[in-house]
Amino acid sequence: MTHLALLMQQLDQIFVLAAHWLLSYLPTALQPLGSAILSVTAIILVFATLFALVTWMERKGLGRMQNRYGPNRVGLWGIFQPIADGVKSLTKEDIVPFTADHAVHYMAPVLIVAASFLGYAVLPMGRNMVMVDLNAGVLFFFAVGSLMELAVFMAGWSSRSKYSLLGAMRAIAQMISYEVPLVLASIVVLMQAGSLSTVAIVNMQAVYSGIWPHWFVLTPWGFAGFVLFMIAATAESNRSPFDLPEGESEIVAGYFTEYSGFKFALFFLAEYIGMFATSGLAITLFLGGWSAPFSFLTWVPSYLWFFAKLLTLIAAFIWVRGTLPRLRMDQLMNLAWQFMLPMALLNLLTAGVWHLMPAGPLRWLVCSIMVVVPCILLGRGLKHKKKLQVRTYHFSQ
Amino acid sequence: MVGEGILKGLAETARNFFGSYVSKDRLTTVQYPEQREPQIEATRDFPFLVYDGADWQQGLRCVACQICEKECPPKCIFIEKSKDKKPDAFGKSQFYPAIFNIDISVCMSCQICVEVCPFDAIKMDVDYHQSTDDRFGGLLFNKQRLAKSNEYYNAIHPTEAAAVDAQRAEELAKLEAKAKAAAEAKAAAEATLAQKAPAQPAAGEQQ
């Protein structure tokens, strides 16, 4: 290999090599423990910093969309704003309602943060850079993701306040309903990959034919699955337009109305970390994980591609938040059960057809039709049922 | 197609996002206090008293007629008339306010005091940086604080002040013309009287 190629490969593996070098100072018996501690520390540091960066990005992005500057007083372009926000939430008085259940009220933010960080264990962030290569990685991810819902319910119930109760009820209903399309949308990938291991799924997408990668999103069923997954992920992380549980203009703040100061910051942190984790899984399943989009770009280090894709998805989340009003509870549920569930099931059928047909333009055509036509028909049917239309108005004579 | 309206909305937002880096139209923030919007001429904030010339006590136009005190809707003006008089810009002897207080925490900037003043003595200022942490009198303006020069008035409301100055100059010119005519008539009368007077003693002496 040429010197440049060797250098790029070492750059690609720099964190792996650094970890090995650090661990070589430990006795062999302690090395697995040391490796675990090192990975956990690295993940927490990296994603907490990313959280700070994303809150800044969100405020600036929303500001620009609304014809105003975002924060620009604290540091150049307001880059130290997250630090200011952190200091503010740390120094606020911690108010716990008198009638609240103190133990549960305290545990809920702790549990939600812990649950949201657990999912990163199985995400491959670069070549050979996964913390734990589980055989059932995707299953593990969905299992720990559901812990967040429990923590939300704990928060709402223990606050002993009507607004919190309303918010918690809504949040649970929403999160449980959207688990179903989320998992179904990912099953198509599992069918194609034949494995539940995230590393195997990414490795299968990191091959190229010509300049095009074998990403699953570049197939009809993969694209439909990706769209469904992203919509369900928005709902899972309670982001706009699905942020009814924290519907600011109706129930003040929903299940975390009664939290102040640092505990509120922890809920906020958990929401964003959960968002990154779900986006990370979407990238792993559909967008090829750490692989480059074109074969001539594989020299760029793999972790850079992962984070670039993550930031793109986050920018899309921010864009959607700035544009759309929020859905009402029953409309949210209708969307999950009446539109996304049938579409996800149809998508499974499409993926099966794709797998069984021989390669070629025919299977592209058939599968595209199988995805697009039901979507249009179902959409029209639902709209018709609700009798929504763009109206014309007449004027008085 | 389902989702079409949503996509149109997203396109609109993206246009605003990228447009905010390019056109001023889409980024309308003014970075106060480093940047300020230019003052619109007719702005009114709180009243002030106008004085002509350099001495604020001598040149104060207010004659303590107390019309603004009566007409003020929230009754924020307090005036006490003086005991003596002083001459005003037109030479007439007028009272002046010994005390003139406006409580700007009560004032609602309605400008009725300006409308009813017959002497162009009270006008609206444009300075709104009046916040203070003195709760017990920090917002009670006395005569000295309220008195500002005619040059200041011309600087903040050029068109209005120019019109007021022109009207006052016209009145002054009329008064001067009348005074000159009166002086001329008086001089003419004295002259005719003087012509008649020396003739009489001469006639008397000749006898």
Add this chain to the structure above:
Amino acid sequence: MSTATHPAAHFELEPRTGPGIEQLLEISMGPQHPSTHGVFRMNVVLDGERVVRLKPVFGYLHRNHEKIAESETYLGSMPYTDRLDYICPLTNNWAYALAVEKLAGIQVPERAEYLRVITGELTRLQNHACLIGFLMQDMGASGTPLMYAFRQREIILDLFEALTGARMMCNYMRFGGCRVDLPAGWLDQAKRVVADFPRFMDEYERLLVSNEILMDRTQDVGVLSKELAVSAGISGPMARASGVDYDIRKVDRYSIYDRFNFRVPLGSHGDVYDRFMVRILEMRESVGILQQAMRDIPEGPIVDPKTKIRGFRPKPGEAYGRIEAPKGELGFYLVSDGSPNPYRYRVRPPSLVNLTVLEDLCLGRNVADIVVILGSIDIVLGEVDR
């Protein structure tokens, strides 16, 4: 779902005994709440997410406006009318001036009428912009449509500042005309602003009108039937969205509105979407009126030369002056006994009258709809409480 048929309809607002009580949840939305348009409280009794009873509680902004007016002169009340519906001060001034002119039999010169129409329609534009912005904000569109609407409103407020001296508390109308004439260049600036407005309307419509989420949340929500609208005395865009063909500009033909060519949009369903769209269409009509008025404005005096500012004593009598304010029918009822102060001064606030049907609109709907319905009624607490 009407009050008469719902099983929980007969419960008092603090239920103590009775079947099924344990399942009803009573919450108080407000007075401190991110989206009640001012200090306004609603006692809501919920069955799960459905509204069973709703009682509006207001009075948190009562400022004794009518009593103060009995001790002020007629002119002295004019700045206080600015503060009634504080988003539309100029139309409040206009209604009051109209009432006093009827009382005292004062005529208004031509140029002043044109100025009144121009400022009144500009007020209508910025009020509707404000409303649609706030409605979208209440629906959770995190401020983006609100910012666009306010961007346009600021431009109009700059026009008001150049003309009257203040952005909001304008105090511009006088009995017999207007206080001050147009400064140099104002008409050109206003023509530019009005010519630019349809572009903003198009952008706004592109952002919102066919948005599925918006349609989902507003169509068939808060339906107000035509009969209920007429019997409750609803006026303004809310009534017109239910199909009631009543616009005071066309009915009374006060001022010089009969010289302008404009249409009155009507809705047919009476839901939130119709109220929203009727206001957007009204904005376009206002742009048309403004263009005609600014083209035709004559020269002349701006106030009746015979009117007095001080010592104004109308003859004993009574008068009711009303206009089509952006929110509905705004009326002032004055009784004079010959003294400089009115004997009785009464404001007919459109927001308060429109608010009386809030319970009927919200019954059977979700909590999330309450806020949207309240937003579509377009209330300002300064007017409701006076």
